[in-house]
Amino acid sequence: MAGEVKHAGAVAPGTPGKMTLEVRGAALNDLDALVELDARCFEPGIAYDHATFFGLLVDSKAYAPLLLRDNRLIAFAIALRSKSTGHLVTIDIDDEFRRQGLAQQLLAMIVEHFVGLEIERIELEVNTANTAAYNFYLKNGFTISHTERNYYGPGRDAYIMLKQLVKKSE
Numbered sequence: 740m741a742g743e744v745k746h747a748g749a750v751a752p753g754t755p756g757k758m759t760l761e762v763r764g765a766a767l768n769d770l771d772a773l774v775e776l777d778a779r780c781f782e783p784g785i786a787y788d789h790a791t792f793f794g795l796l797v798d799s800k801a802y803a804p805l806l807l808r809d810n811r812l813i814a815f816a817i818a819l820r821s822k823s824t825g826h827l828v829t830i831d832i833d834d835e836f837r838r839q840g841l842a843q844q845l846l847a848m849i850v851e852h853f854v855g856l857e858i859e860r861i862e863l864e865v866n867t868a869n870t871a872a873y874n875f876y877l878k879n880g881f882t883i884s885h886t887e888r889n890y891y892g893p894g895r896d897a898y899i900m901l902k903q904l905v906k907k908s909e
Contacts (some may be wrong), residue, residue, distance in 0.1 A: 740778065742842060752811075755830070759808075760806045760807060760808055760813070760841075761807040761810075762804060762805070762806060762807075762848075762875070763804070763805055763807070764803060764804060764805065765796055765803035765804070765805050765815060765817070766796070767796055767797070768811075769794070769796075769805065769812065770789060770793060770821075771789075771820060772812040773792050773796075773812070773831075774786075774787070774788065774789055774792055775816060775830050776812055776814075776815065776831050777792070777829065777902075778832060779833070779834065780831045780833075781831075781836075782793070782830070783868070784891070784892055785827070785891055787896040794818050794872050795819070798819060798886070799899065800819050800821070801817060801818070801819050801877055802817070802818045802819075802820070802849065803815060803816065803817045803818075804816055804842055804848045804849075805830075805847060805896065806844070806845065808836075812833075812846060813832070813833045813835070813836045813841070814830075814831060814832045814833060814836060814841040814842070815831055815845070816830045816831075816845040816846070816848070816849055816897065817829050818853070818861075820848045820853065820856060820858055821857040823858060823860070824858065824859065824860055824861070825849070825853040825858045825860070825862070825904075826861070826862055826863065827846075827849060827861055827863040828863075830842050830845050830846065833894065842875060843879075846879055849861070850882045850902075850904065853904055854904055854905060857902070858903055858904055859901070859904055859905055860901055860902060860903050861881075861901070861902045861904060862900065862901050862902075862903055863876065863881070863899075863900050864886075864887065864890060864897040864899055864900070865872075865897060865898050865900060866891055866895060866896075866897055867886065867896045867897060867898055868895070873898055873900070876900050876902075877900075879900050879902070880903075881900040881902045882901055882902070883898045883899070883900055884897070884898075884899045884900060885899050885903045886898055886900075887899055
């Protein structure tokens with residue numbers, strides 16, 4: 740399901756004061772937990788439903804690393820690939836575990852995965868009102884390509900952001 744996670748079964752590096760996490764790929768039996776965490780991270784209308792997550796999990800072009808602590812889902816990311824572009828669908832972090840580097844860890848896994856597939860760039864959408872999220876992506880080498888008006892509904896715009904990964908072979 741949802742692509743092989745390179746670090747599956749691995750434990751995130753433990754440094755003093757840091758938590759130890761299990762890393763593995765998402766599977767269909769994670770569906771309810773994914774929906775529940777996403778609903779806590781995003782407002783209704785933006786959060787994905789069961790059908791959307793099901794479609795993502797069974798997509799052969801999906802990559803979905805999970806971070807678990809004591810068998811509890813605390814963070815995940817989902818990305819899709821096309822021929823030369825990766826699309827970061829979401830990064831979700833449980834409120835209790837925010838600001839601890841988990842989004843950074845998941846983004847690094849996504850980037851590493853796409854670089855290994857020789858994906859040229861990653862694209863994503865982020866709510867223009869979510870300053871923490873778009874600043875995180877700016878800090879990580881994404882640039883704002885343009886603004887998509889009403890992307891999340893009337894009056895809720897999105898920045899379309901891009902990050903160049905590998906140069907196209909000539």
